[in-house]
Amino acid sequence: MNIEDLIKRCKKKDRAAQNELFEKYKNTLYFLSLKYCRNEADAEDNTHDAFITIFEKIKSFKRKGSFEGWMKRITIYKAIAKYKTRKPIAVDYKNDLLEDTTIEKDTMNLPLETLLHMVQKLPDQYRLVFNLYQLDGFSHKEVAKLLSISESTSKSNYHRAKQILKDAILKQKNNSKKLYDGA
DSSP states (O other): OOHHHHHHHHHTTOHHHHHHHHHHHHHHHHHHHHHHSSSHHHHHHHHHHHHHHHHHHGGGOOSSSOHHHHHHHHHHHHHHHHHHHHSOOOOOOOGGGGSOOOOOGGGGOSOHHHHHHHHHTSOHHHHHHHIIIIITOOOHHHHHHHHTOOHHHHHHHHHHHHHHHHHHHHHHHHHHHHHHHTO
16 A cells, blocks of 8 residues: 555554554664664654554645654654653753764664664753764754753754764774774
8 A cells, every 4th residue: 555545544543554554664664763762662662652643643635755764753753752751951052062072983883773772862852963964964953952052052962972972982982992802
């Protein structure tokens, strides 16, 4: 069934169509949730919550942009809302955050799962800003609005996230090198 027919049937609360939509997009939205959540259980919960909202609000989809993009925004907003209720997004402004956080290309030979785990370990305020800005293409102005922080806080949290990730990658590289060298 094509996506247009599926959407029409979901708007009529057709359970079979809802199940088909879920099966079609559950992995996409789950992996998106993994970027924003601390662990797999939180990602599963977020994906579930996102689908509930998608089914509740599907009538509001106006075909402005892609349907998948609309679902992804809902998924991201659900994850952000969850972390906003836990604790406020912290301000971490330091003058040295604007230093270069470039990582040499040879250090990037890490498995995707390892990199994802490193991102998941970032403190909430850094992980959310990093994902929104770097991975999903939001501007710092948009990030600031979504997270109810200032644009400068978004920028500083992004740079701090990059520094933490750089340190984690370099540590991983050094640990791997020690194992390889037999140290």
